[in-house]
Amino acid sequence: MSDWIETSWSALGMVLISALAVYAWIIVLTRISGLRSFSKMSGFDFALTVATGSVAGAIFIAKDPPLMQGLFALLVLFSMQMAVAAIRRRSAMVEKLVDNRPRLIMWQGEMIDTQMRRAKITRADLIAKLREANVTSPGQIHAVVAETTGDVSVLHGHGDVALSCAILGDVIGIEPYRHLLKD
Numbered sequence: 001m002s003d004w005i006e007t008s009w010s011a012l013g014m015v016l017i018s019a020l021a022v023y024a025w026i027i028v029l030t031r032i033s034g035l036r037s038f039s040k041m042s043g044f045d046f047a048l049t050v051a052t053g054s055v056a057g058a059i060f061i062a063k064d065p066p067l068m069q070g071l072f073a074l075l076v077l078f079s080m081q082m083a084v085a086a087i088r089r090r091s092a093m094v095e096k097l098v099d100n101r102p103r104l105i106m107w108q109g110e111m112i113d114t115q116m117r118r119a120k121i122t123r124a125d126l127i128a129k130l131r132e133a134n135v136t137s138p139g140q141i142h143a144v145v146a147e148t149t150g151d152v153s154v155l156h157g158h159g160d161v162a163l164s165c166a167i168l169g170d171v172i173g174i175e176p177y178r179h180l181l182k183d
Contacts, residue, residue: 015060018067022056025071029078036085037078042099042148048081100148104173109138115173119146130154145171 030037038052039045052074059070088095103119105112111126126144133154135141140156142163147153155163162182168174169181 018059018070021067021071022059022074025074026052026056029074033078033082037081044081044084044098046149048077051077102148102153102171103146104143104168104171104177105146105152106141106144107177108143109141112173115146118172121146121152126152143168 038049055070055073059067088098103115105116105119105121129152135156142155145153165181165183
């Protein structure tokens with residue numbers, strides 16, 4: 001029982017040294033790999049964030065992996081993210097394989113049930129997101145998009161503002177409404 005509560009000063013010192021080293025290393029890697037390192041632009045980006053947290057946590061409080069092995073694991077994770085990002089820029093096929101596409105789940109105040117099912121979003125989820133976006137009535141909603149990150153974007157406002165093809169052109173489910181978009 002005492003092993004669970006007590007520890008040694010040397011063990012606490014190692015946690016401190018590990019924490020400082022990991023923190024500094026993550027900052028260096030983030031500066032090298034760029035702002036996208038911890039974005040949620042794709043599932044791959046999200047996976048990097050979760051894996052980085054997992055590796056960092058393991059290094060802080062466990063003897064295994066050793067500090068240098070953990071720092072190397074972080075280097076490998078960030079290198080993989082940079083490599084996939086570079087390949088995605090050059091190959092539409094890889095981009096399509098790695099990235100999800102946004103999905104239209106509501107148009108002009110009407111929920112699109114088939115697209116909501118495919119996005120795995122319930123009516124209650126959507127209504128919560130509408131409240132979060134300060135929507136007070138369905139008539140304010142131009143479109144709602146389930147983004148590649150799992151976020152929900154609510155395009156709303158007053159009046160007959162035409163939505164741009166540049167904003168919604170790549171969204172799954174926009175096809176029946178494409179003629180209503182402005183170029």
